[in-house]
Amino acid sequence: MANTTTPIRVGILGASGYTGAELVRMLLRHPNVEICALTAERQAGKPMAEVFPHLGRYGLPGLVKIEEVHWDKLDVVFCALPHGTTQEVVSGIPHGLKVVDLSADFRLTDPAEYAAWYGHEHRAVDLQKEVAYGLTELNRQGVRKARVVANPGCYPTSALLPLMPLLLGELIEPGGIIIDAKSGVSGAGRDAKQANLFSEVSEGFNAYGVGHHRHMPEIEQELRLAAGRPVTVSFTPHLVPMNRGMMSTIYVRMADGANADDLRDALVKQYEGEPFVGVVPAGVAPATRHVRGSNHCLMGVFPDRTPRGAIIVSVIDNLVKGASGQAIQNMNVMLGLGETTGIDQAPMFP
Numbered sequence: 001m002a003n004t005t006t007p008i009r010v011g012i013l014g015a016s017g018y019t020g021a022e023l024v025r026m027l028l029r030h031p032n033v034e035i036c037a038l039t040a041e042r043q044a045g046k047p048m049a050e051v052f053p054h055l056g057r058y059g060l061p062g063l064v065k066i067e068e069v070h071w072d073k074l075d076v077v078f079c080a081l082p083h084g085t086t087q088e089v090v091s092g093i094p095h096g097l098k099v100v101d102l103s104a105d106f107r108l109t110d111p112a113e114y115a116a117w118y119g120h121e122h123r124a125v126d127l128q129k130e131v132a133y134g135l136t137e138l139n140r141q142g143v144r145k146a147r148v149v150a151n152p153g154c155y156p157t158s159a160l161l162p163l164m165p166l167l168l169g170e171l172i173e174p175g176g177i178i179i180d181a182k183s184g185v186s187g188a189g190r191d192a193k194q195a196n197l198f199s200e201v202s203e204g205f206n207a208y209g210v211g212h213h214r215h216m217p218e219i220e221q222e223l224r225l226a227a228g229r230p231v232t233v234s235f236t237p238h239l240v241p242m243n244r245g246m247m248s249t250i251y252v253r254m255a256d257g258a259n260a261d262d263l264r265d266a267l268v269k270q271y272e273g274e275p276f277v278g279v280v281p282a283g284v285a286p287a288t289r290h291v292r293g294s295n296h297c298l299m300g301v302f303p304d305r306t307p308r309g310a311i312i313v314s315v316i317d318n319l320v321k322g323a324s325g326q327a328i329q330n331m332n333v334m335l336g337l338g339e340t341t342g343i344d345q346a347p348m349f350p
Contacts, residue, residue, distance in 0.1 A: 007034035008335065011069055013089065014080035016040035018186045019102050021052050022324035023078050028058055030328065030342030036073055039066050071097060076331055079103060080324075083214075087124035090148060098334050099148045100327045106131045106150035107218050117214050133222065134330040136339070137277055138164055149330045154322025155181050155215045155237055158248040158314045160222050161277055162299045165270040167226040171258045172310070174227040178251040179219070179235040183318050184244040184288075202241045209237055245288030246318040253308050260303040260310045267299060275340045276321065276329070286315045293317060293348035295325035317347075 010027060014020045015038035027033050038048060040063040048063065049056025071077075071094050079086045079101040086105040093099060108114040109131075111122040122128070132146035133139055135157065143149055152160070159179050166172045185201050216235050223231040254263065264279060271277040277297045280286050286298035299314040316322050325343050332339050 008032050009034055009036045009073060009075045011037035011074045011077045012080060013039045013066060013077060015063060016043045016051050017080055018319055019323040020080040021055065022319045023080060023327065024055055024060065026324060026328055026343055032337060032341065035060060037061060037069050038063050039069060041065055076100070078327055084118060084120065087122065090127060091124045100134070100151055100330050101148060102151045102323055102327055104153065104214060104218070106148060107133065107152065108221060113217055117217050134326065135160055135222070136326060136329045136333060137161065137271065137274055140333055143330050143333045146334065149334065151323065151327045151330060153215045153218055154183065154246055154316070154318040155248065156218045156222065157322050157326065158246050158297065158316050159219055159250060161297050162250065162267060162312045162314050163223060164226040165266055166263055167223060169266050171255055171263055171266055172252040173255060174223070174229060174231045176253050177231070177233045179233055179248055181235065181246065181248040182238040182240045183246045184242040185239060186244050186319055201239060205238060205240055207236055207238050213237055244317055244319050245292060246316050246322055247288055248314045250312040250314065251304065252310050252312065254310050260301050263310055264301040267301065275344065285313055288315050289349055291315050291317050291347050293320065294345060295321045295329060295343045296347060297321050
């Protein structure tokens, strides 16, 4: 157990984005943490109150550039930087610092696969052996021992939490998995983009990354480990006109002799006692409003009308369990703190 009498000195790289701001919001109520550094390349020199007025009353440090950070005054660094930039930054961080990376830079274990999907060579291959994939409920031991944790993507989190136990238990077939996923607009980031303007996204609903989304190899990598053989999924993400929230509707083919109740019972057993992952009663469909603002994942299982078919509905808040909340959960595990510390707030409703 970590010494909780001395504050854990935290730096957040990329504090001007949605996930960075969510890290700040949640860490402000963490009893063991002191926020000591906030970076934002384009907003450097500004107070946090100017970038996020809702965080302006908490005496936060001003925003600086990464090269201005004093690493020797930090214990943990959260990287909420754009994909493709974190590898070089983490390579330059002193080895004694713990790192939780919210980008995709360390999620894929195969450098060749990373290069194929992200368009450039992996720039910190030697560091990859120190990385644990941070799907906390299913890799606590790895997270506990790691120096660098690759926080999962939001879509993978919503899909892997229900699918991995079912593949490990051989209750579903690895082939033919369909993941139909929807996310709130905050999942697209805070940069000004025409496609994210109010008049572009309101009163509409659209698919994107159809047939080739960068979360595909991450999902398949982890499902391959669970199944013990290659898994290819059909995954289509959609943008829905809400600020936050994520739902994955997953279609699976059950193993011979299995039924939807067996799948549900397996998930109940897997997540019994887990503070953040739960299975709703039979016949109940979880909704994004049931997890908004929380670190929770709720899932439900339904029989399909197709032979041996089942439907799984999984919901999370994309900014919390899908990003910043899970990152803090991983930090707590890395440092031997109570896992729910600072992130145990109930969902917001309405």
